[in-house]
Amino acid sequence: MAYDGSTTGSLAGTLESTIPDGPLSDKWTNYKSNAKLINPANKRKYNIIVVGSGLAGGSAAATLSELGYQVKCFCYQDSPRRAHSIAAQGGINAAKNYQNDGDSVWRLFYDTVKGGDFRSREANVHRLAEISVNIIDQCVAQGVPFAREYGGLLDNRSFGGAQVSRTFYARGQTGQQLLIGAYQALEKEISKGGVTMYPRTEMLDLVKVDGHAKGIVTRDLRTGEIESHAADCVILATGGYGNVFFLSTNAMGCNVMAAFRAHKRGAYMANPCFTQIHPTCIPVSGDYQSKLTLMSESLRNDGRIWVPKSADTAKQIREGKLTAKDVAEEDRDYYLERKYPSFGNLAPRDISSRSAKEACDEGRGVAKTGLGVFLDFSDAIARLGEDTIRARYGNLFQMYEKISGDNPYQTPMMIYPAVHYTMGGLWVDYNLESNVKGLHVLGEANFSDHGANRLGASALMQGLADGYFVIPATLPNYLVDQTPGSASTDMPEFKEAEADAKERIEKLLSINGTKTVDSFHRELGLLVWDKCGMARTKEGLEEALKRIPEIRKDFWENVKIPGSADGVNMELEKAGRVADFIDFAEVLCHDALDREESCGGHFREEYQFTKDDEAVQSGYTNEGEAKRRDDEFAYVSAWEYTDPGDEPILHKEKLVYENVKLSVRSYK
DSSP states (O other), X not given: OOOOSOOSOEEEEEOOOOOOSSOGGGHHHHHHHHSOOOOHHXXXXXXXXEXXXXXXXXXXXXXXXXXXXXXXXXXXXXXGGGSGGGGOOXXXXXXOOTTOSSOOHHHHHHHHHHHTTXXXXXXXXXXXXXXXXXXXXXXXXXXXOOOBOTTSSBOOXXXXXXXXOOEEOSTTOHHHHHHHHHHHHHHHHHHHTSXXXXXXXXXXXXXXXXXXXXXXXXXXXXXXXXXXXXXXEEEEOOOOOGGGGSSBSSOTTOOSHHHHHHHHTTOOEXXXXXXXXXXXXXXXXXXXXXXXXXXXXXXXXXXXXXXXXXXHHHXXXXXXXXXXXXXXXXXXXXXXXXXXXXXXXXXXXXHHHHHHHHHHHTTOOOSTTSOOEEEEXXXXXXXXXXXXXXXXXXXXXXXXHHHHSOOTTTSOXXXXXXXEEEOOEEOOOTTSBOSSBTEEEOGGGBOTTTTTSOOTTOHHHHHHIIIIIIHHHHHHXXXXXXXXXXXOTXXXXXXXXXXXXXXXXXXXXXXOOSBOHHHHHHHHHHHHHHHHSSSBOHHHHHHHHHHHHHHHHHHHHHBOOOSOSXXXXXXXXXXXXXXXXXXXXXXXXXXXXXXXSOBTTBOBTTSBOOTTSHHHHTTSSOTTOBOOOHHHHOEEEEEEOOSTTSOOEEEEEEOOOSSSOOOOOOXX
């Protein structure tokens, strides 16, 4: 069904978040004190499926196995060590206040709620801030080599959206080092027999029995074998959906398949329009690219972002007639420092990204495409010395030079915003359980902690908090009422799901069209980026909702997938993922169309501050900033699946703020 321009989605009731009673600071402690428990002997009777082996999935699988549960862990990579968490660079937040600069659990909580533009759930965010202090101790005990000061104490640096130094780091390899820590814990449990690992295995479907998630259907990516796995509950920790945009900082294998298949089985998709545009990525250089490369936000500690004040000067730089060094200091616009003097180059990601776009839209971009700004380290090198900068960011500088051919110690980096993280995901309650009983969702795959914008260095914090600390405490509340081993792959629900998966694969292979899978992915991604990227409009979103059904129809009639289903077939893998991206893009655009406000990563051009607004006239915020509508949209949008082309059904969870005051978000 083509989009007909009618109002997005029908409303179908509200959702309960199951937040515990009591003061905010006591909720998590009281919850754990009163949570249901399972004795050690009984834990061995329960089987748990964990899909995903990154920081959230790997830490959850290891911890649950240590507690005595029997765990099956699945990943499509050839090893858990290749999970995309390894690509995270800059650091992990924790409210330890080692710098004695005024940090606290409350300040981390408030910065996160404010950074998310007041669209996150208070109780979940406060729990995350509380747990953050334990994560660092856990990782140090595992041997994670965090950077240290001269005296041996753990070092910290600043990240966007904060005025304190709370980010722990291991050069520009923090995700890699944290993942190795979780991987070692996981391998220990595999060796002990508590975890059975299934690498190169992709989840194709979720199996429900009597309305509860009791298993999955998978495909062995080496042999092509389709099989079912039963358990007493299912945990999804499969990352985000950023690759729907085609060009993103995500690895090409990152996909939405597991979450979207759960969505098709009844799990609600929450806030998908909250996608994050990261301000420090290497700019697009040509049509041949299939992904983009992230430069860590940590670089904004010492790098200064600028463009020429004159569009003519920028044009000469693009044409190679001038270099950055030819632009005098008084002719440079350090626009973040100018617009946001309190935060400067550490303004949050969404604000920094839109500011870069604004400068480039004015003709002041410095990359050959016109889409690029400078990230300049000359002042920091002059102040601190090249050796200090090399010690902090050496591997990042080396990566930049290999990709761009420029030496960032001598010439400024060029950066431009790109799709990075996704704040939306499957809806979960305080227990991290979706509306489908028995289906728990961790890390980036859920929506729960970041609101409309994630602060830098908070992704690793959430993944490890969910895996090491939250799910071990909340899962027994579900399992205690379940009979261990009650689900079996002999059940008709499993046979039906297996048959559906095989039929879909056969249908894909039988099309034998003339267009490649990548051509459809690129077409879809560019459409979604243009109409639902850094800026959105009602007209653009309606146009996207007309075009997506056309792309879907063309895909199912003209895609060509060589080879067979028996054995390795990467084109078949990609085809299944792109088919889901097409359907997911529709939900994404419906959500963006329905949310008639601007907040965080969701910027509707119709809703921005103007010079006539009182907040602008008083100097509290800037003209052109995102303008929320709290009276209408202070809720979580949770979408129920309908047939492709039909409007999804909207469910709402009202966001109640008892401890923070809703206000215009200002970083001036």
